[in-house]
Amino acid sequence: MNDIFRKPAEFEKHERTWMIWPHRADLYEHRLAPMQAEYVNIVSAISQFEPVNVLAHPDHVEAARNALGNKAHVIPMVVDDFWMRDSGPTFLAGAGGQQAGINWKFTAWGGKHAPWDQDDLIAPRVLALEKAQIHESWLVCEGGSFTFDGEGTLIITETSILNPNRNPGVNKALVESELMAMLHLEKVVWLPGDPMDKETDGHVDGMCSFVRPGVVLFETNPNSADPHARILKQNLKCLQSQTDAKGRKFEVILLPEAVEAEVTSSIFCRSYINFYIANGGVVVPGYGIESDKTAVAIIAAAYPNRKVVQVQVNAIAAGGGAIHCITQEQPASVIE
Numbered sequence: 077m078n079d080i081f082r083k084p085a086e087f088e089k090h091e092r093t094w095m096i097w098p099h100r101a102d103l104y105e106h107r108l109a110p111m112q113a114e115y116v117n118i119v120s121a122i123s124q125f126e127p128v129n130v131l132a133h134p135d136h137v138e139a140a141r142n143a144l145g146n147k148a149h150v151i152p153m154v155v156d157d158f159w160m161r162d163s164g165p166t167f168l169a170g171a172g173g174q175q176a177g178i179n180w181k182f183t184a185w186g187g188k189h190a191p192w193d194q195d196d197l198i199a200p201r202v203l204a205l206e207k208a209q210i211h212e213s214w215l216v217c218e219g220g221s222f223t224f225d226g227e228g229t230l231i232i233t234e235t236s237i238l239n240p241n242r243n244p245g246v247n248k249a250l251v252e253s254e255l256m257a258m259l260h261l262e263k264v265v266w267l268p269g270d271p272m273d274k275e276t277d278g279h280v281d282g283m284c285s286f287v288r289p290g291v292v293l294f295e296t297n298p299n300s301a302d303p304h305a306r307i308l309k310q311n312l313k314c315l316q317s318q319t320d321a322k323g324r325k326f327e328v329i330l331l332p333e334a335v336e337a338e339v340t341s342s343i344f345c346r347s348y349i350n351f352y353i354a355n356g357g358v359v360v361p362g363y364g365i366e367s368d369k370t371a372v373a374i375i376a377a378a379y380p381n382r383k384v385v386q387v388q389v390n391a392i393a394a395g396g397g398a399i400h401c402i403t404q405e406q407p408a409s410v411i412e
Contacts, residue, residue: 081168081176081209083259084407085226085286086353090126093354094202094404095119096158097132097140097150103157103189110391115158116143118359118399121385123147125354131155131198151205156195157184159397161281162218163192164404165199166259168211173409176209177202178258180217185276186241206406215254216242220279220401222255225289228262228321230255233311235269235278242277262321267311272304275343275396282347283311285400287378290320291327295349298332308333331374337363343396345389350398351375353382353405361398362386 095118098104098111122128128148132140133155140150157163162185165177179199184192203210215237222232237243237251252264270278285293294312297305315326334346348371351360358379362368368386376384389398 080174081170081211081260083166083224083226084169085224085289086405087286087288088226089408090355091406091408092127092129093122093352094160094164094406095128095130095148095402096155096160096163096198097130097136098158099133099136099139100157104395107391107394111395112143114387114389114392115402116147117387118389118402119144119147121357121359121387122352122354122403124385125357125383131160131202153198153201154194155198156192157189159401160198160404161220161397161401162276163195163198164219165203166219167208167404167406169407169409174209175206175406175409176211177206178211178213179203180213180215180219182218183216183242185218186239188275211258213254213258215251215258217255218276218279219404220276220281220397223280223284223286223292224259225286225320227289228260229265229289230259230261230263231265231267231280231284231286231292231315233267233269233278233280233283235271235273236276236280239277265315265318265320267314269311270304270307272307281400282345282350283308284315285349285351287329290322290324291329291378293329293331293349293375293378295333295347296330297335299335302335329374329378331371332367334361334363334365334367334371336365336367337393338390340390341394341396343394345393345396345398345401347398348375350400352399352403353379356381357383357385359399360384360386361389361393363390363393364388
C-alpha cells in the first residue's frame with residue numbers, strides 16, 4: 077500500500093457521509109416502513125453538518141429520492157442491504173488531495189444474510205465513483221469491527237474478526253499484520269468481544285468509541301444480573317490493562333447502554349455508543365426511554381464543541397445495528 081495515505085479518525089474532518097437506502101422487504105418485512113422513516117430522520121440530522129450520499133438499488137431510487145428530497149444525493153447502485161459501515165470502503169486520505177480506500181472482503185457477518193455478493197462490490201464501486209485508489213485486502217473485515225484514534229491505535233474484538241465464520245484458520249498475528257499494513261497502524265489493541273452478539277459477533281462499535289486520542293467512551297450495563305453486564309466489564313478490564321501506541325493508559329468515559337429499551341428482536345441493538353460523529357455534530361441513537369437523556373448528556377460532555385442530535389432508532393435497532401452501522405465517513409481529502 078502507498079505510504080502517503082493514512083486512515084483519519086472518525087472525529088476528524090469529513091468530506092461527506094455515505095449511506096444506503098433500506099429496501100429489503102424479504103428480510104425486514106413489517107419493520108421496513110418504520111426503518112425507512114427513522115432512516116430519513118437520521119439523514120436529516122447528518123445533513124445539518126455535512127453532505128450525504130445515499131446509494132439506492134435501481135428499483136428503489138425513486139422511492140429514496142421522494143423520501144429524502146434535498147437532504148441527500150441519491151446514487152443508483154445495485155445493493156443487497158443497507159449497513160454501509162460494514163460493506164462500504166474504509167476511506168484513506170493522502171497528500172495533495174489524493175484519496176484511496178480499502179476493499180475488505182465482505183461476507184455478511186459470516187454468511188448470515190444471503191445474498192451479499194452485491195454488497196461485497198460496494199467498496200470498489202464507491203471508490204471508482206470517487207476516482208480513488210483501491211487498496212485490496214484479503215481479510216474479511218467490517219468497518220464496525222474497529223475504532224481508530226488517528227494516531228496509530230486501533231481497537232478491535234476477537235469474537236468478530238477472529239471468528240471462524242470470517243477468517244477460518246487465520247491466527248491473530250496474521251490478522252494483526254494485515255490490519256497494520258492496510259491502515260498504517262502502530263498498535264492493535266485486542267478486546268475479547270461479545271459472544272452473546274449473534275449478528276455482528278461483537279463489533280466494537282456497539283461497545284467502545286474513540287472521543288480523541290487516549291480517550292474512549294465505553295459502554296456499561298448497570299444490571300449486574302444481566303450476563304451482558306459481565307461481558308462489558310471483562311472487556312473494560314482488558315482495555316484498562318493496555319496502553320495505546322503512544323504509551324498512554326486509556327482515559328475511559330462510561331456510557332450506560334439502553335437497558336430499558338423494548339427489545340423487539342433477538343439481535344436488537346441497544347447501544348448508545350453506536351452514534352455517528354459528523355462535522356460539528358454527533359448523531360445519537362434514541363430508544364424512547366428515560367436513559368436517552370442521560371446518554372445525550374454524557375456524549376455532549378465528551379464532545380463539548382459539537383452539537384448532539386438524538387434520533388429514535390427502535391425499528392433499525394431491531395435489525396441488529398444503529399446509526400454508526402448505517403453510515404460511513406469519507407474524510408477530507410487533504411492529509412494533515
